[in-house]
Amino acid sequence: MVRLPDGTLLKIFRSRRNPLLARLRPDARRFAERATRLQGLGIHTPAILECLWIDRDKAVSACLYRPLDGQPLDKLFRDSRGEFDRRLPQLASYILKLHRLGIYFRSLHLGNILRTPDGDFGLIDFLDLRFKRRPLGPMLVRRNFQHLQRYLQRRKVADFPWSELQAAYEAASKASS
Missing domain, CATH: 3.30.200 (Phosphorylase Kinase; domain 1)
Known part of the structure; x- marks a missing residue:
């Protein structure tokens, strides 16, 4: 680029x-x-x-x-951990929104999600993204989260609040059902 x-x-x-x-x-x-x-x-x-x-x-x-205005979440995670943790429920809701829209984003990771100036999120580097006809089923949701988990492992991010993200995703899923 x-x-x-x-x-x-x-x-x-x-x-x-x-x-x-x-x-x-x-x-x-x-x-x-x-x-x-x-x-x-x-x-x-x-x-x-x-x-x-x-x-x-x-x-x-x-x-x-x-370019899309915003801050990559990996930078927010590194530089402002408290703010990142406060935004975790919002991030989980955003990922849920993508899944409900049938968006399977293999490159779903912190470097490809930006926090936009309006407080929302946006996506970059989405060539490998797939649009499904319906919301993602449990298997694809699990696979999508596995991609994120492998990204974190490759980057050697040991202190990512993984269980908190999963809990926030489940809470958002239940709240919107």
């Missing part, structure tokens, strides 16, 4: 998919489509300005976009 002088970002996608499929539906376009669909569901995302080819033969595409 490259920050341009005007503050916009150029995100370059080097597809790992079959080159023919990647040329027919480039990753940059898939990223932009997901951003549009998420915004339609009321989820904050970066504002896509343009999609373009860097190298069509090698299926390298790019998106030009305005």
Whole structure:
């Protein structure tokens, strides 16, 4: 990703998919489509300005976009643990909202969720996100949380309030049923 002088970002996608499929539906376009669909569901995302080819033969595409204003939750966790802990119920409700909307976000982790200036949350780096036709079932919810747990393990985050997040998720689920 490259920050341009005007503050916009150029995100370059080097597809790992079959080159023919990647040329027919480039990753940059898939990223932009997901951003549009998420915004339609009321989820904050970066504002896509343009999609373009860097190298069509090698299926390298790019998106030009305005970044989403906000602070990544991993930074909030590191720098302001008390505030992070106070926002844990809100984060759990946000994750529940995603799950209820049928959003399966494999890259669900603290670096890809931003706390926006309006006090809400938003998503970045969502190319691998999947939209399901209905709310996620228990198996996919569990798998989604396992992705987050593995992220925390890879980052060697030993003091994450895991049981508190799960309890807040369960409380939010019961409260909204």
